[in-house]
Amino acid sequence: LGIYIDIVNDVKFAWKVQRDVQERGWTEEQVREDINKRLPDFSKYVDPQKANADVILRYEPSDQGLPYLKVKLIQKKGGAFPMITLKKDLTLKGSKPGATLKMYDDDWYGNKVTVVEMDGEIDMDNMEAQLKMIEENMEGLNAKSAGELTEAMLKLKSSPGSQNGTGLLQTVIAMKVREIYEKLSRQAA
Numbered sequence: 001l002g003i004y005i006d007i008v009n010d011v012k013f014a015w016k017v018q019r020d021v022q023e024r025g026w027t028e029e030q031v032r033e034d035i036n037k038r039l040p041d042f043s044k045y046v047d048p049q050k051a052n053a054d055v056i057l058r059y060e061p062s063d064q065g066l067p068y069l070k071v072k073l074i075q076k077k078g079g080a081f082p083m084i085t086l087k088k089d090l091t092l093k094g095s096k097p098g099a100t101l102k103m104y105d106d107d108w109y110g111n112k113v114t115v116v117e118m119d120g121e122i123d124m125d126n127m128e129a130q131l132k133m134i135e136e137n138m139e140g141l142n143a144k145s146a147g148e149l150t151e152a153m154l155k156l157k158s159s160p161g162s163q164n165g166t167g168l169l170q171t172v173i174a175m176k177v178r179e180i181y182e183k184l185s186r187q188a189a
Contacts, residue, residue, distance in 0.1 A: 001080040001180060003173065004053035009035075011059045014066050051109035054079035055176075057169055062119050064097045070119040071165025073172065077112040082176055084140040086116060092130050094123025099164070101134060118165030127163075128154060134168070141172065142179045149175065 007015070013035060020026040020034075050056055054076050062068035075083045086103040099120035106115050122130045131150040135141070143149060152171050153162060161167040 001177070002049070002053035002055070003081075003177075004050040004056045006050050006056050006058040008058070008060050010061050010066065011069065051111075055081040055173065056108070057173065059166070062097065064120060068097050068120055069164050069166065070117060071169050073116040073165075073169045074106075074108055075114050075116070076108070077114060079111075080180070082140060082142070082179055083114055084116060084138050084172055084176070085114065087137050087139060090133065090137055092120075092122055092133070094126050094130070095121070097121060098123070099130075101137070116169070118168060121163040124157070124163055127157060131168075138172075141175060143175065 013032070016035060017028055017031045020031045021028065026034075056072075056074040058072040058074055060070045060072070062070045073084070075081055077083075086101060089102040090100065092099040092101075097120045099118055099122050101116070101118050103114065103116050106113050122134075128150060131153050132147065135143075135147065135149045138149070141149060149168075149171060152175075153167060156162045156167055156171075159167060161170070
């Protein structure tokens, strides 16, 4: 199973600036130089791996701009990652900016893929209800119990990314990895 985390440069730069300026006392220019210094090796050795991954978690700026995110779960058709799908597109309202979830087929480096995308943020004051709506709209999650995804996300409510597709789709990947592990364990027994 190949899993790749794909952070586009705009998001990577914004995150690194936020961390390095606050925690390390760097200037924005020092951060840019540090990123540019590593870019050739990243482009040569790391980035090409995303073409062969079974599932890619891609971070892009939201259609509403940074700091909001659009997070995509890109699932290779016929790959080792058991797909999740959405029954229908969703629009979640409440706090700004709100969120949209949608699914579509696409091409990823010559591979047919299904993409589940979340753009924006859920309403943290209405988090449980919105997570339940999302979970009920997912097919193929293979949860251990109804509401497992919602419960897992509520436990992480104060963690970074819990309000957007970062936490949601990472939790989905963790549940699917568990599914693969359990299947392999049964086959080995």
